[in-house]
Amino acid sequence: MLFITNREPKGSIKATAKAKPFQFDLDKNAPANTVFYCERKGERKYSEIGSASFMKRLKDSPSKQILLYIHGFSNRPEDHIFPRVEALQSMFDAREENLVEVVPLIWPCDNDFGIIKDY
Numbered sequence: 001m002l003f004i005t006n007r008e009p010k011g012s013i014k015a016t017a018k019a020k021p022f023q024f025d026l027d028k029n030a031p032a033n034t035v036f037y038c039e040r041k042g043e044r045k046y047s048e049i050g051s052a053s054f055m056k057r058l059k060d061s062p063s064k065q066i067l068l069y070i071h072g073f074s075n076r077p078e079d080h081i082f083p084r085v086e087a088l089q090s091m092f093d094a095r096e097e098n099l100v101e102v103v104p105l106i107w108p109c110d111n112d113f114g115i116i117k118d119y
Contacts, residue, residue, distance in 0.1 A: 001040045001085065002057060005106035007077075008032040009048075019053070022046040024077055029108040044078060063101035067092075070105050077106055 010023040013032050022038050023046065037054035039047050049057075058066060069088065071081045085104045092100040 001082070001089075001104075002054060002101075003038050003040060003104045003106055004035060004054075005038060006031045006035050007106055007108045009036065019047050019049050022048040026076060029110050031108050040082060043082075058101070058103070061101050062098040064098065065100045067100050067102045068105055069102050071107075071109075074109050076109065081106055 005024075008025050008028045008030065009032070010025045013034060022036060035051075036048050037051045039049050039054075039057075041047060067088075069081075069085050071084070075081050081104050085102050089100075089102045092102065
């Protein structure tokens with residue numbers, strides 16, 4: 001699954017055009033000063049692939065439509081976002097194969113419990 005994020009990763013925050021491992025730093029909730037174009041290869045297995053490769057993959061996608069999925073607040077990637085995107089993708093696939101490709105946009109949210117103190 002392809003995804004875009006401005007969550008600050010662990011390690012270097014410098015975006016790259018070459019594929020490299022990507023790890024979310026869930027303890028940081030400030031947006032990074034760059035956007036990362038990534039692929040999820042499995043649970044907690046991510047790779048930054050760069051914008052050119054990302055856009056080429058979307059352009060070459062057999063899907064008729066692209067749906068950008070923007071999540072709500074206090075959502076973490078593996079706990080909330082990716083499972084919901086997978087469920088949504090499954091519903092579209094059940095309707096018609098290659099009808100829609102769902103691409104999540106992941107923005108920084110807190111990694112703690114409690115809505116009252118944050119909002």
